[in-house]
Amino acid sequence: MTGRDHRDLGGPTEKCGVVGVSLDERAAARPLYYALYALQHRGQESAGIVTHDGFQQHSHVEMGLVGDAFGEDDLDQLNGPVGIGHVRYPTAGSVNACCAQPFSVSFKSGSLGLSHNGNLVNADEIRDELAGLGHAFTSDGDTEVIAHDLARNLLEEDLVRAVKRTMSRIHGSYSLTIMHDDTVLGVRDPEGNRPLCIGEVDDGYLLASESAAIDVLDGELVRDVEPGELVILRPDGEGFDAYQLFDRENSAHCFFEHVYFARPDSTIDDQLVYDVRRDLGRALWAESGVDTDVVMPVPDSGRAFASGYADAAGEDGADVEFAEGLMKNRYVGRTFIMPTQDARERAVRLKLNPIKDIVQDRTVTLIDDSIVRGTTSTQLVQLMRDVGAEAVHVRIGAPPIVAPCYMGIDMASREELIAADRTTEEIGEEISADSLEYLSIESVAGALDQSRADLCLGCVTGEYPYDIDGETTDRDVERPTIGSEPAAADD
Numbered sequence: 001m002t003g004r005d006h007r008d009l010g011g012p013t014e015k016c017g018v019v020g021v022s023l024d025e026r027a028a029a030r031p032l033y034y035a036l037y038a039l040q041h042r043g044q045e046s047a048g049i050v051t052h053d054g055f056q057q058h059s060h061v062e063m064g065l066v067g068d069a070f071g072e073d074d075l076d077q078l079n080g081p082v083g084i085g086h087v088r089y090p091t092a093g094s095v096n097a098c099c100a101q102p103f104s105v106s107f108k109s110g111s112l113g114l115s116h117n118g119n120l121v122n123a124d125e126i127r128d129e130l131a132g133l134g135h136a137f138t139s140d141g142d143t144e145v146i147a148h149d150l151a152r153n154l155l156e157e158d159l160v161r162a163v164k165r166t167m168s169r170i171h172g173s174y175s176l177t178i179m180h181d182d183t184v185l186g187v188r189d190p191e192g193n194r195p196l197c198i199g200e201v202d203d204g205y206l207l208a209s210e211s212a213a214i215d216v217l218d219g220e221l222v223r224d225v226e227p228g229e230l231v232i233l234r235p236d237g238e239g240f241d242a243y244q245l246f247d248r249e250n251s252a253h254c255f256f257e258h259v260y261f262a263r264p265d266s267t268i269d270d271q272l273v274y275d276v277r278r279d280l281g282r283a284l285w286a287e288s289g290v291d292t293d294v295v296m297p298v299p300d301s302g303r304a305f306a307s308g309y310a311d312a313a314g315e316d317g318a319d320v321e322f323a324e325g326l327m328k329n330r331y332v333g334r335t336f337i338m339p340t341q342d343a344r345e346r347a348v349r350l351k352l353n354p355i356k357d358i359v360q361d362r363t364v365t366l367i368d369d370s371i372v373r374g375t376t377s378t379q380l381v382q383l384m385r386d387v388g389a390e391a392v393h394v395r396i397g398a399p400p401i402v403a404p405c406y407m408g409i410d411m412a413s414r415e416e417l418i419a420a421d422r423t424t425e426e427i428g429e430e431i432s433a434d435s436l437e438y439l440s441i442e443s444v445a446g447a448l449d450q451s452r453a454d455l456c457l458g459c460v461t462g463e464y465p466y467d468i469d470g471e472t473t474d475r476d477v478e479r480p481t482i483g484s485e486p487a488a489a490d491d
């Protein structure tokens with residue numbers, strides 16, 4: 001449905017970072033805290049940790065950055081060798097204390113803590129059903145819906161079966177770390193939309209959205225959690241048990257994790273994000289390279305793309321210089337989520353300053369990962385001209401973003417997306433570039449070494465891997481529909 005704001009759909013959209021650890025004797029709080037630091041780019045609105053000491057849960061959840069949310073005292077009172085953590089991504093204009101995570105509840109057969117990255121598309125139906133059965137909800141978030149559904153199933157089933165039953169009911173994207181009493185587990189939705197991986201440290205195991213969180217704990221990446229897989233960390237850091245609960249023909253990995261969201265030093269679904277971005281940059285040169293004096297990344301998001309692009313250009317014999325001609329003030333907050341257009345424009349100017357000597361009287365190719373509203377590129381093209389660029393070309397390492405994301409990235413609504421109703425040529429004119437080119441979907445799939453059918457490309461095709469009210473599904477790909485029992489693997 002054109003013009004619908006995706007935030008209407010099933011509560012706040014969440015693009016977050018999750019972690020869970022099970023250690024031998026050491027308290028889990030500090031490792032969780034450091035892991036959350038490594039995942040800070042995945043969410044800056046709130047941070048939280050819930051641990052379990054064998055008798056009870058301890059929880060500390062606060063608004064703000066990880067470094068501000070926890071003091072020494074807070075970490076000291078988070079007792080126990082197991083725990084989960086969460087950083088939450090902010091959505092434009094909303095600062096929502098009720099939705100900070102991990103979410104925790106106590107119920108008849110124990111305690112539950114839940115950290116969720118992703119977004120369910122049928123949370124409202126399940127909430128209504130459970131509310132009718134007497135469950136009381138404190139938020140309109142979808143994470144609480146998962147917690148209540150799981151709590152209910154745990155009254156009748158063992159852990160594995162209860163998780164499986166909940167997974168067969170919820171539809172959408174989710175990577176979860178869960179703590180049931182003092183057992184930590186991780187679940188990735190059957191399409192594997194959001195990342196989740198398993199790591200090993202000296203005295204235990206962990207689950208995290210990105211492998212960079214394992215690195216900071218001096219751990220080793222064991223592997224990704226598979227789509228549809230449940231991983232249960234054993235107590236005392238003794239290893240883990242894995243259960244492939246659902247098997248799907250196709251996955252729906254979010255390509256935008258690789259393009260923008262994840263850290264370049266993380267490995268996701270077996271691929272180093274930095275390498276993927278460099279390959280995307282190389283493909284961009286192959287598709288639409290333009291000979292200019294200077295190739296310049298938009299920091300930080302365009303860096304790896306620009307270096308791949310410049311390398312490929314050099315190999316082709318083009319006489320281009322790679323230069324960091326835009327300097328970033330790292331103390332300016334995120335421009336993307338500022339509430340008004342005026343504030344966003346001012347913030348881009350504060351954040352990025354050109355080095356005049358690199359630009360003056362020269363032709364420049366600016367490289368970035370994506371254009372969303374067009375604010376950044378419009379401002380930067382103008383800045384380049386202001387300091388004397390002869391020509392400014394823009395190359396983007398992803399296809400045009402034409403539709404919102406319902407799966408957890410705050411992509412703005414269709415009205416705000418510059419590419420929703422414009423051709424590439426029109427966008428080029430709009431941002432006043434001498435030329436503008438995006439990367440094709442085929443090249444994205446190529447750089448990710450995945451078939452198109454295994455990617456979620458909803459924001460660049462307008463066709464989604466999940467049933468979303470008023471939107472088209474990517475039906476040439478075999479996907480189960482809401483309410484159909486997903487193909488279950490053998491128990």
Ligand code: 5GP
Nearest residue numbers: 301336369370371372373374375376377410
């Ligand atoms: P625009 O200025 O066109 O609205 O947004 C494009 C810029 O925002 C690019 O530099 C890109 O790196 C960044 N960007 C793209 N998607 C997101 C997102 O989901 N969140 C944030 N914070 N930035 C984004």
Ligand code: MG
Nearest residue numbers: 299300301302
């Ligand atoms: Mg950027």
